[in-house]
Amino acid sequence: MRAALFLTCVNDTLYPDTGRAVVRLLERLGVEVDFPLAQTCCGQAHYNTGYRHEAEPLARRHARVFRDYDYVVTPSGSCAAMVRDIHPRLGGRARAEGRGDGLARDLTGTGTRTYELTEFLVDVLGVTDVGAYFPHTVTYHPTCHGLRMLGLGDRPRRLLEAVRGLELRELAGAEECCGFGGTFAVKNSDVSAAMGADKVANAVRSGAEVLCAADNSCLMHLGGTIARQGTAIRPVHIAEILASTREEPLRLPATGAPVHMTVGRPGTEARARREGTHR
Amino acid sequence: MSSTFLGLPSFPVAARESTRDGQLRANLRHATHTIRAKRAVAVGELSDWGELRAAGAAIKDHTLAHLDHYLQQLEQAVTAAGGHVHWAADADEANRIVTDLVHATGETEVVKVKSMATQEIGLNEALAAQGIRAYETDLAELIVQLGDDRPSHILVPAIHKNRAEIRDIFRTQMAAWGRPAPQGLSDEPAALAEAARLHLRQKFLHTKVGISGANFMVADTGTLVVLESEGNGRMCLTLPETLISVVGIEKIVPTFRDLEVFLQTLPRSSTAERMNPYTTMWTGTTDGDGPKEFHLVLLDNGRTDTLADTVGRQALRCIRCSACLNVCPVYERAGGHAYGSAYPGPIGAILTPQLRGTATELDASLPYASSLCGACYDVCPVAIDIPDILVHLRQRVVEGGETVRGGVKTVLEPAKGHTTERAAMRAARWVFTHPAAFAAGRRAATATRRLHSRRLPGPGRAWTDTRDLPAVPAQSFRAWWQRTHTTKGGTP
Numbered sequence: 001m002r003a004a005l006f007l008t009c010v011n012d013t014l015y016p017d018t019g020r021a022v023v024r025l026l027e028r029l030g031v032e033v034d035f036p037l038a039q040t041c042c043g044q045a046h047y048n049t050g051y052r053h054e055a056e057p058l059a060r061r062h063a064r065v066f067r068d069y070d071y072v073v074t075p076s077g078s079c080a081a082m083v084r085d086i087h088p089r090l091g092g093r094a095r096a097e098g099r100g101d102g103l104a105r106d107l108t109g110t111g112t113r114t115y116e117l118t119e120f121l122v123d124v125l126g127v128t129d130v131g132a133y134f135p136h137t138v139t140y141h142p143t144c145h146g147l148r149m150l151g152l153g154d155r156p157r158r159l160l161e162a163v164r165g166l167e168l169r170e171l172a173g174a175e176e177c178c179g180f181g182g183t184f185a186v187k188n189s190d191v192s193a194a195m196g197a198d199k200v201a202n203a204v205r206s207g208a209e210v211l212c213a214a215d216n217s218c219l220m221h222l223g224g225t226i227a228r229q230g231t232a233i234r235p236v237h238i239a240e241i242l243a244s245t246r247e248e249p250l251r252l253p254a255t256g257a258p259v260h261m262t263v264g265r266p267g268t269e270a271r272a273r274r275e276g277t278h279r
Numbered sequence: 280m281s282s283t284f285l286g287l288p289s290f291p292v293a294a295r296e297s298t299r300d301g302q303l304r305a306n307l308r309h310a311t312h313t314i315r316a317k318r319a320v321a322v323g324e325l326s327d328w329g330e331l332r333a334a335g336a337a338i339k340d341h342t343l344a345h346l347d348h349y350l351q352q353l354e355q356a357v358t359a360a361g362g363h364v365h366w367a368a369d370a371d372e373a374n375r376i377v378t379d380l381v382h383a384t385g386e387t388e389v390v391k392v393k394s395m396a397t398q399e400i401g402l403n404e405a406l407a408a409q410g411i412r413a414y415e416t417d418l419a420e421l422i423v424q425l426g427d428d429r430p431s432h433i434l435v436p437a438i439h440k441n442r443a444e445i446r447d448i449f450r451t452q453m454a455a456w457g458r459p460a461p462q463g464l465s466d467e468p469a470a471l472a473e474a475a476r477l478h479l480r481q482k483f484l485h486t487k488v489g490i491s492g493a494n495f496m497v498a499d500t501g502t503l504v505v506l507e508s509e510g511n512g513r514m515c516l517t518l519p520e521t522l523i524s525v526v527g528i529e530k531i532v533p534t535f536r537d538l539e540v541f542l543q544t545l546p547r548s549s550t551a552e553r554m555n556p557y558t559t560m561w562t563g564t565t566d567g568d569g570p571k572e573f574h575l576v577l578l579d580n581g582r583t584d585t586l587a588d589t590v591g592r593q594a595l596r597c598i599r600c601s602a603c604l605n606v607c608p609v610y611e612r613a614g615g616h617a618y619g620s621a622y623p624g625p626i627g628a629i630l631t632p633q634l635r636g637t638a639t640e641l642d643a644s645l646p647y648a649s650s651l652c653g654a655c656y657d658v659c660p661v662a663i664d665i666p667d668i669l670v671h672l673r674q675r676v677v678e679g680g681e682t683v684r685g686g687v688k689t690v691l692e693p694a695k696g697h698t699t700e701r702a703a704m705r706a707a708r709w710v711f712t713h714p715a716a717f718a719a720g721r722r723a724a725t726a727t728r729r730l731h732s733r734r735l736p737g738p739g740r741a742w743t744d745t746r747d748l749p750a751v752p753a754q755s756f757r758a759w760w761q762r763t764h765t766t767k768g769g770t771p
Contacts, residue, residue, distance in 0.1 A: 009711065012756045013721050014749045019756035023764075035760050040711040046704055048651060050673030054708045061712055089667075096589065144652040177608045181650025183700075188291050188648060189741035190298045194612045195650070196746070224746030 001125075002032040003071035006062075006114065008079045008216075009041040015216045021243035021250075022075050022117060025132075028243075029125055038065045044082040049183045052093065056103060059087045063110045071124060072114040075239045077146025077214050080119075084111035085149055116146060117239055118155040118214060128158045133246040135165030139208035140238075141199065141222070143215040144177050156214055156238055163241060169206040173198070180221035196225040204233055209252065214238045284619050289644035293617035300614075303439055307611050310438045314605045317551035318658070324553070325543070334540045336662040339596035342498075342531050343586060349498040349531045350577065356501025360563020362573040367525075369580050370400035376576050377402060377490065377523055378409045384521050386411075386488045392505060392512040393417035394492030395433060395599055396525045396578055398621035399634070402490070413490065414456070414482045416511040418475050425452040431615025431623060433601040434549050439614055442466040449474050457481055479511060489519035489570065493526045494598065495541060496575075499534050502562045503575070506545060506555045513559045522561075522570035527578050529586075529595040541598060544660035548600035581634035587683040590671040594629045596661040601626075603655035603665060609648055618645065625655035629668040636684055637676050643694045646672035677701060699738070724751050725758075 003026065007019045019035075026033050042062050043055030062083065066072045074080050088111060091104025121127055140160060146152040160168055179185065179195025186192075200222055203211045211226075211233050213219050223235035234252055244250035287293070297303055322328055342349055354364045367373035381389060389406070391397065391413050403413045403424075415424040419437040423430050426448040430436030437445065446466040453460045458478045464470060491512070495504040503524055505512050516522060532538060546555040564573050586592050604610045604624030615623035619641045620631040628645045637643045646669050649655075655665045675682060677700070679693040693701070710716045724731075728751035734743045742748065 007756055009717075013724065014751065016752050016754060016756035016759055020759060023760075033764075035757070035764065037757060037761075038714050040714055040717050041707075043708075043711075046708060048670055048673075049700070049704065050646075050670065050675075050677040051701070051704045051708075052670075052674050053678060054704050057712050058708060144650070144654075148653040148657060175654075177650045177652035177654070179608065179650060181652070184647065184650045186738065186741040188294060188609070189744065190291065190295045191609050191612050191648075192650070193745040194298045194304075195608050220749050221746060224742070224748065227747040228745060 001030070001071065002034060002069070003073050003120070004034045004036055004066055004069040006039060006042075006066060006072050006074040006079070006083075007035065008074060008076045010217050010220070011075060012039075014220070015237065018075050018216055018237045018239050021237070021239040022073070024248075025130060025239060025243040026073065028245075029121075029127065029130060031125070034069070036065050042079050042082045042087075044079060044086070045182050047082070047086055047090075048181075052090065056090055056094070059083075059090055060103065060106050063087070063107050066110050066114070070113060071120065072110065073117055073120045074114065075117045075214065075237060076216065077116050077143050077150055077152065078217065080114055080116040081145040081149035083114045087111055116150055116152065116214065118146075118152055118159055119150065121159060121242075122155045129162035130159065130242050132163040132242045132244055133165055133249060134163050134241045134244045135249075136210050136252065137167045137169050137208040138210045138212050138236075138241065139169040139171040139203050139206040140174070141171055141178060141203065141211060141213045141218070142174055143213050143218045146214050147175060152214070159242060160212065160238070163244075164246070166241070169208040171206050172202045178218050178222055180218045182217070185221055192221070193225070196221055197229075200225050200229065200231060200233070204231055208233065210241075211235050212238050212241060284621075284641075287619035287641050289640045290613070290617050290619070290648040291644060293619065294613035294648075297614040297617050298612050302441070303614055304612065306439055306441050307614055310435065311605045311607075311611050314435075314551065318548060318602055318605065321547040321551040321553060322658075325547070331540055331544050332660055332662050335544055335598070335660055336596060338532060338537050338540060339529075339661055342533055343529065343592060343595055346528065346531070346586065349533055350528060352498040353496055353501060353531060354577075356497075356499065357563060357573075357575050358501075360501045361565075362501065362563040362575055365574060365576045367576050367578050367580070370578075373400050373525055373576055373578050373580065374402055374405035377525065378406060378411065380521070380523050380574055381406065381411050381488055382409070384488055386486075386521075388412050388414065388482075388486050389488040389490050389523075390414050390416050390482050390486040390515045390519065391420070392489065392491035392515045393420050393436075393507065394490070394525065395621055396492045396527050397490065398430065399527075400525070400578065400580060402525065414479075414486065416479050416482065416515055417507070418472065418509055418511070421475055421479065422448055425449065425456060427452075429616055430621070432604055433599050433622065433624070433626075434604075435601075439616070442468060442471060445471055453478055479514075483511075483514040483518050487519055488521045488523065489515040491516060491522065491524045493524055493530055494545065495538060496526055496531050497533075497535050497538070498531050500562055502535065502560050504538065505559045506542075506557070507559075508550060508552075508556045510557050513557050516559050516561065517569045519570055521572045521574070523574045523576065525576045525578055527580070528582050529597075545598050545600050548598075548602040548658070548660040581636075583686060584683045585630075585633040588633065588671075591629065591633050591668050593663045594626070594633060594668060596663055597626055597630065598661060599626075600660055602658040602660065606654040606658050607649075608652065608654070609650060613648070618648065620645075625649060625665045625669075626663070629663075629665055629672060632672050632675075637672070637691070637694065640696070643676045643696075646670075646676060718757070721755050721757075725753065725755060728753070 043058030046055035094103040179192040219235040422437040432438040610624040679691040
């Protein structure tokens with residue numbers, strides 16, 4: 001089976017480890033992974049901030065880049081929801097504005113062939129045990145668009161429960177938003193920070209070493225909060241846990257040095273990365 | 280427009296204060312989480328909740344699509360039953376009509392049933408300016424009025440106050456409004472309720488004019504319906520000689536039978552009750568029973584403009600249950616006052632900018648008062664896609680475009696204050712449609728990654744005041760991919 005990786009612009013730039021983990025995981029499961037280099041951004045930030053017309057060329061471009069793939073896999077619930085739920089609406093709105101069917105036609109189809117990573121694993125590949133090994137306590141935060149727009153349900157949980165050595169800890173208020181919300185995090189930074197602090201406090205209370213989610217943008221917000229607080233829990237994308245094996249384990253950095261987040265002096269980050277993450 | 284909310288700060292500015300108020304945060308957290316959990320149980324009991332939700336949305340959509348017809352039918356039915364119907368295009372007209380009606384009775388005091396529409400138009404202030412004193416009789420509205428405060432929740436207007444604060448308000452303020460609080464009043468809920476009961480009883484027995492809103496108006500019978508939990512509303516609706524009801528035009532349902540749906544969904548969504556405690560219905564006037572005179576003031580105040588918007592009109596389905604407030608993480612932290620309107624929370628964030636427009640800084644900030652988490656849409660008993668409307672209204676703010684104000688088609692200019700953001704969005708769109716530029720930018724970010732500060736200046740501080748920035752990695756994903764996989768695929 002061949003699938004295209006829709007990595008998302010945030011992951012491409014800031015979280016390459018997540019991309020490498022998806023490739024490693026899918027290849028291990030026998031999927032031939034393609035990464036169309038022309039991919040950039042699905043337009044979610046533009047659309048959600050109110051710049052629908054600026055999002056249109058991005059959506060159109062996205063559809064063109066992924067047009068020829070039967071399966072498009074993305075390690076982001078919100079970007080999957082953008083392509084599946086919002087892109088068709090863009091076409092509908094353009095039609096309502098008297099701009100014809102062109103956009104709707106261009107954006108048809110890609111959404112139904114786009115899968116969030118855990119959906120692809122459980123629904124398309126039909127696996128919950130992906131042969132992963134991660135001997136740590138983990139609490140899972142279901143991010144909003146995955147939870148409510150995609151309806152991921154218990155898929156991420158079933159995948160995590162099948163990971164050898166992993167102990168899942170309950171997260172109080174799991175279904176409450178972490179407060180990221182794209183530009184909301186900046187436009188309403190006080191409310192966003194208050195929501196983030198509450199989410200981190202609940203994660204810490206779970207006693208888990210790792211706060212796991214299926215969206216790095218939410219983890220960027222939570223991880224930034226964790227790093228600033230100097231809290232011990234570490235944010236990790238679910239792909240990196242599922243990619244981890246006994247032979248090539250994902251090693252967590254020392255306490256206080258989250259996988260992706262820099263704390264302290266310059267150089268700490270490179271050291272943490274050398275010691276901590278898989279290649 | 281009501282003057283009550285003029286000159287209030289934008290949502291983020293107001294929320295900056297309220298999120299730091301520990302007492303407020305604790306009060307709101309406790310109250311919203313309690314109601315939220317109860318609602319989930321009450322809704323979970325019904326196996327046909329999904330169908331009821333769809334039916335509610337369908338009834339409302341049908342009614343809104345034929346609103347002109349049903350309004351005329353309602354007017355005829357109310358008139359035939361002995362009532363008088365008045366039409367108010369905006370808040371000023373509605374306030375003028377009500378003031379004139381009260382003046383005509385010769386009275387200077389009125390008792391009020393809890394009503395969102397009269398808050399929306401600032402009726403109490405308008406009456407006060409004409410020498411008429413309005414007494415709120417809903418317990419929570421009474422607390423708010425005595426405390427010279429503003430409601431912060433649709434259903435639980437004093438949700439921001441705890442019982443110790445309420446006791447203090449009763450002790451210090453009741454005497455100025457009528458019967459004083461009993462000596463040695465404690466903060467026990469039963470004692471507080473008894474103090475309010477004694478204070479209000481006097482008003483019910485002596486006041487000759489009652490003012491209400493309505494939850495529903497039945498077009499074919501001319502029946503008005505008020506749902507409440509205390510019985511105070513029923514006192515106001517039955518004891519006075521004159522009853523004046525101010526109701527938004529979207530509150531119509533076509534037939535009595537349509538109430539079947541909403542009398543199930545509204546109580547479960549709002550108070551988590553299986554059946555509403557006090558449901559009062561009246562049709563015009565009846566000799567020897569209830570008010571001798573009944574006036575219905577039908578309020579537009581931006582509703583027809585809202586109806587003209589094919590995306591935003593869903594907001595008019597709202598039955599004011601407040602379930603969306605109780606699940607909203609933003610409402611829970613910012614509190615209701617930050618929304619600067621009678622309608623706080625997610626529904627307020629889509630209703631206020633449509634009813635009032637987006638001309639003020641406050642109203643333009645409301646569509647952004649959401650992380651778009653979607654919890655509000657999930658619980659809405661009439662399936663209003665609140666996140667979709669929020670994004671639609673954000674577009675109205677930043678891109679401008681065609682809208683209807685005061686019944687006239689208007690082309691809005693993009694709002695001021697978004698110039699930098701707009702430029703950034705355009706630049707980002709250009710970069711993302713030119714992958715070579717995207718790749719170059721990423722390479723530049725990687726090359727200079729040691730220089731990136733953990734704390735940003737200017738607008739970026741909104742992020743770095745409380746959160747670190749992620750480190751830019753030494754190697755982007757695509758650099759790794761090109762090194763390891765280029766023979767396998769990845770055509771540019």
